[in-house]
Amino acid sequence: xxxxxxxxxxxxxxxxxxxxxxxxxxxxxxxxxxxxxxxxxxxxxxxxxxxxxxxxxxxxxxxxxxxxxxxxxxxxxxxxxxxxxxxxxxxxxxxxxxxxxxxxxxxxxxxxxxxxxxxxxxxxxxxxxxxxxxxxxxxxxxxxxxxxxxxxxxxxxxxxxxxxxxxxxxxxxxxxxxxxxxxxxxxxxxxxxxxxxxxxxxxxxxxxxxxxxxxxxxx
Numbered sequence: 243x244x245x246x247x248x249x250x251x252x253x254x255x256x257x258x259x260x261x262x263x264x265x266x267x268x269x270x271x272x273x274x275x276x277x278x279x280x281x282x283x284x285x286x287x288x289x290x291x292x293x294x295x296x297x298x299x300x301x302x303x304x305x306x307x308x309x310x311x312x313x314x315x316x317x318x319x320x321x322x323x324x325x326x327x328x329x330x331x332x333x334x335x336x337x338x339x340x341x342x343x344x345x346x347x348x349x350x351x352x353x354x355x356x357x358x359x360x361x362x363x364x365x366x367x368x369x370x371x372x373x374x375x376x377x378x379x380x381x382x383x384x385x386x387x388x389x390x391x392x393x394x395x396x397x398x399x400x401x402x403x404x405x406x407x408x409x410x411x412x413x414x415x416x417x418x419x420x421x422x423x424x425x426x427x428x429x430x431x432x433x434x435x436x437x438x439x440x441x442x443x444x445x446x447x448x449x450x451x452x453x454x455x456x457x458x459x460x461x
Contacts, residue, residue, distance in 0.1 A: 313427045317437060323358050324423050325441045327368070330354040332419035332445030335370050341454035344390075351392045358423075365424040367394040372453050373403045373444075374415045374460045382410050387452065387460035394422070406444040413461060415452040417445045 331354045335342065342350070350370070355363055371389035375382055384403040389396035397403075409416050422440040447453055452461045 328419045328421040328441040328443040332443045336417045339449040367422045368392040369420040371418045377412045388455040419443045
């Protein structure tokens, strides 16, 4: 209607008659309505900018997937390192056929920690125990002969331990390594908090019946 008033005033100012001005104004108004109707009908079929809109909608989802996969990958890698660390401690200790003392035990812990690189080791705990298998009135029982820990207390001497499958041989022993770590996700911490990762590894003794600690044995 703004266009109609503008053109009508111009016609009246130049001496035009009223009826032709009204006819001309109605013609302009109808033309404007037709154009608006055509644009309204074409709107659902418009494709300009669709790619940009779709990208804006899917971008947050893609970012969440990317960051989530990064977190999961790092968590899996750290958990794998914990497993390798546990096996490394058990394997090195089981090879000490001449026995092991306190200084050598510290060296085992320090050497084994290198497998955790490049991840943080500040919250890693390690414990290794020598478990002997005794015959208690016809039942085989695993008991701790000695135990040592790094950033975690040792198992009590003489405490019972479940015998893993394949180790139930009387008057024998095995090494039990236990490792734990805490993984803190950078993104998902507010949702799931810290994740406790752990691994327990029983390992057979090499070449001897038992690994002595400070020249003390239980068999």
